Amino acid sequence: MKIIIAVHTLLMLTCFTITASATSISTSDTTTTPDFSLIDSNGKNISIHSLQGKVVFINFWATWCQPCVQEMPSINELKESFNGNDQVVFLTIDVDAELPKSKAYMDNKHFTLPVYAATTAIPRVFYYHSIPTTTILDKNGEIIWHVEGGKDYTSPEIRRILTEHIESK
Template structure:
């Protein structure tokens, strides 16, 4: 084995990662690669119910939209609510956003289904700047006032669905391609 070639190869790889990390491009590249992976359909939401399912959703809470208006969780009571927690620095969050946008577009005329994607960046400007110029379409807000007990999560992205009866009927930590007929039907039939 030629150890000089090996060192050069590893040096090149590490230099590339350092460049991506220090320029802030690592989450962009990571998100693009993961989005392509999601497009294959290999990663799908797990629709079987989990431990949090059928727990009452806590409607206490408020967010700020990116125009500075307050959004009250209480205003979603009685509807099916798709909530996604994300951050601008999260590659998996970036990866699933185009797919959530497509799901939203296919359901935006359904009167009883609401979407809310909540940015968790410490600074609302980071979340706002991340979304600026993106072609994605979905209702967004920022967790400027914190998260209630129903929205506490160990990781992001986290997605949950609340039934019109106020029960958590879907909860998943980690990325997924929610833009599928199966998931669309799941939302419509709640």
């Protein structure tokens, strides 16, 4: 009986410690959006923080992911609707970092979406092993929208979110 009580106590303490750690991690993540670096299919390097001052649409995907492939035409259509607007940036990040393969996919489909791969660890606040995942950052680099799973990006909701933040000072 004493062993059972000791095991239960140990489990409760472990759960409390994990919960306390998770709470402190998520609290710190909401105050400052972490940075990470990317490389595009032409070898150009950028960081998320270097894009501050612009609204940033980030989509994490892979060529083998069926929901990713299904939503890609709507992401491309959304990007095209903002064509020529230098206040918004679209990033499609291949989580497998297979840039030649993902670039060939985009070219084959006649999509104009730029393809990137992470060159540093991607913070969990952006992506954590679930694709597709999409995050939108405001001009200050703060997360304003985040969704895991496929979505139709031709919806008025997404266009409204982007437009409102593009037009904000």
